[in-house]
Amino acid sequence: MxxxxxxxxxxxxxxxxxxxxxxxxxxxxxxxxxxxxxxxxxxxxxxxxxxxxxxxxDKQNLLLAVVEETSSAVLVMIEQGISDHLRDFEDLEQSLILFCEQIVASANGSSDYMALIRLVMVEAANLPDSFLERLDNAKEEGIIRRFTEFGQTGLLDVPDPQMAAKHFAALTFLLAFNQPRKTGTWGDEQTKRMITEGVRVFLRAYAPRTG
Amino acid sequence: MxxxxxxxxxxxxxxxxxxxxxxxxxxxxxxxxxxxxxxxxxxxxxxxxxxxxxxxxDKQNLLLAVVEETSSAVLVMIEQGISDHLRDFEDLEQSLILFCEQIVASANGSSDYMALIRLVMVEAANLPDSFLERLDNAKEEGIIRRFTEFGQTGLLDVPDPQMAAKHFAALTFLLAFNQPRKTGTWGDEQTKRMITEGVRVFLRAYAPRTG
DNA sequence: TACAAACTACACTGTACGGTGTAGTATAGC
DNA sequence: GCTATACTACACCGTACAGTGTAGTTTGTA
CATH class of the missing domain: 1.10.10.60 (Homeodomain-like)
Incomplete structure (x- = not known):
């Protein structure tokens, strides 16, 4: 646009x-x-x-351009993470962890997901119809596609891939992003542990039924 | 203060x-x-x-007072939810769902958790040392206590109650709050479904091991 | 009724900022 | 060199807003 x-x-x-x-x-x-x-x-x-x-x-228009550009950068980054870790892999748990770590790490650059969300939320009233919603949906799409495939190949038990994607995001980066950061950046040990635990909980809940 | x-x-x-x-x-x-x-x-x-x-x-001081007051209201509200639903109950799943619904519903009043978080995040630089962190910890305390007890009574398998509390919050209200809201309020059907699913996933992951 | 504290109305200062207009300079192609 | 385009420097306007000072009005109380 x-x-x-x-x-x-x-x-x-x-x-x-x-x-x-x-x-x-x-x-x-x-x-x-x-x-x-x-x-x-x-x-x-x-x-x-x-x-x-x-x-x-004017300034409004500049904001619009920034939001569009950053949204795009965030989506590209997520797609990159998927390519890097969720296409070919051996250990699902390890791959999911690496995927999350990459996402969280890249939030200290031009594609800071959380900062973008905050900006869009605060400025929502002055932005075209629900930018937030579009971003929210787009962000999940790639993950949904992967989870759908994992369901088909029996790697996971995912009756509702969209909901599963939401749960995955919530347990990992959403949680990491909502964690108060003291040093100004993420990527510390505590964050890594949170991601690891989040992935494990996700897998425990979405493990294929053995019955 | x-x-x-x-x-x-x-x-x-x-x-x-x-x-x-x-x-x-x-x-x-x-x-x-x-x-x-x-x-x-x-x-x-x-x-x-x-x-x-x-x-x-001055205005700064007014902000401080508002943040303190609202924080307090949020904590009271959570405590109330715990009293109402997580002390005596029969069905754990149902109780957790009701608890979450109460929390989310009360976010349309004087104790809007998400709005508070947003305010504190944006204004963090002008607030005394990490208000956010204190709020974040305090919010979890009550839930941690309940989960610890659930672990002791064998209702759940919670090796790390604090992490479990984070996971629970992430899967339920954190997810609900981060959902783009169109109508201006929460409480619609989609939100209810998200809470229900979130609670179920939590319970699936933290169910007592039957082995 | 008298008095003091609480409160309002309002004028006013200083400043930060969005946005514009313009004269002048740099640069590249002819 | 000539000209058009890109760009800067800078003055300038209007407005919104934080914060203050003060004269005057209300209100509770002895």
Whole structure:
């Protein structure tokens, strides 16, 4: 989707555009939308404030672009995790753990899932119809597909793959993300243990029935 | 803790104080801290802006009071849910479901857990040392105690009650709260189903070993 | 009724910020 | 060199809002 305003579409450097996006993303995700001034975004991007307005029209539109870009990054990251760990593997438990760890680890970059959710929730009123819902559904899709297959091959007992995906997410990264982080980043030992335990509980509940 | 500023402690109407608190709570939780002006709080409380400042000193301090009050309300609400459903019961599954439904239902009032979490997360930088952590721990305590007992009486197999409490919360209300809500409130059929399924998965994973 | 505390109404200050307008500079293609 | 486009620097406007000061009004109480 094109999020630029009509009046002035700069053709030239997609470079500047990228720098503005990155700066806005960093600031919005860490400081929040209201607390980030356009002046600050411009300064961080190494660009004049006027250029920001020439590219994105107004602050609202910039937010929209940031949310779209970050959503996309999050989805790509999840897809990557699936490719890396849930296509070919030997130990299901170990693979699920690695998958989660990769997701959680990547939340300290341009695809911070939790920061995005927070931003979208707070700013929901000013965003087009339920961005959150779309993101929420899209995020699950890949996992649902894998779980469906696991069900078919008898690796798991999943009568409702969508619900199973929700449960899996809840027990692992959702739990990790909702954990108060002291140091500012995830990835510590406690988080790893939480993921491991979450995966085990999931597998215990969704193990194939042996009867 | 007394959150009033020193200079003028009004003795008279704790009534006004309550009205200001309620107004600030409603506005901060629904609109967010930055988006709520002190003028709006005063108007909603039916009180002059000056009175707000006389009682609470500044906006920051008002936020602090709101967070403390709401935290307290949330904890009381959880304790109430435990008393109502997890002390004496016949069917564990049914009781856990009722417990969760009560928690989720009460999130449309003065003890909106999720709104509080959101507020504290966004405003974390301006709040005393990790309010979030304290709230997070306190919230689990009651549940941990119940699960510990369930473990002792053989109702569940819980080697680590704290982790079990986290898993339970994740599978039920955490999941429900993170669900995008369209209508503005929870409590619909989909939420009920999610709670039911979450409780079942929890019980499947933590059932006593029959071996 | 008299007095003090509680409270309101309101004017006012300072500041931060979204957004615009514009003159001037850099740059690339002709 | 000429010209158009991209961009900066900067002044500027309007507004929203935190917080204060104060004069005057209400209200509880002796």
């Amino acid at each position: 094109d999020t630029t305003i009509n009046k002035t579409i700069r053709k030239g450097s997609a470079d500047k555009r990228g720098k503005i996006m990155a700066a806005a993303r960093d600031l919005f995700l860490s400081e929040g939308f209201d607390r980030s001034s356009v002046d600050a975004v411009a300064a961080k991007a190494g660009v004049s404030k006027r250029t920001v307005y020439d590219y994105y029209g | 007394d959150t009033t500023i020193n200079k003028t402690i009004r003795k008279g109407s704790a009534d006004k104080r309550g009205k200001i608190m309620a107004a600030a709570r409603d506005l901060f939780l629904s609109e967010g801290f930055d988006r709520s002006s002190v003028d709006a709080v005063a108007a909603k409380a039916g009180v002059s802006k000056r009175t707000v400042y006389d009682y609470y000193g």
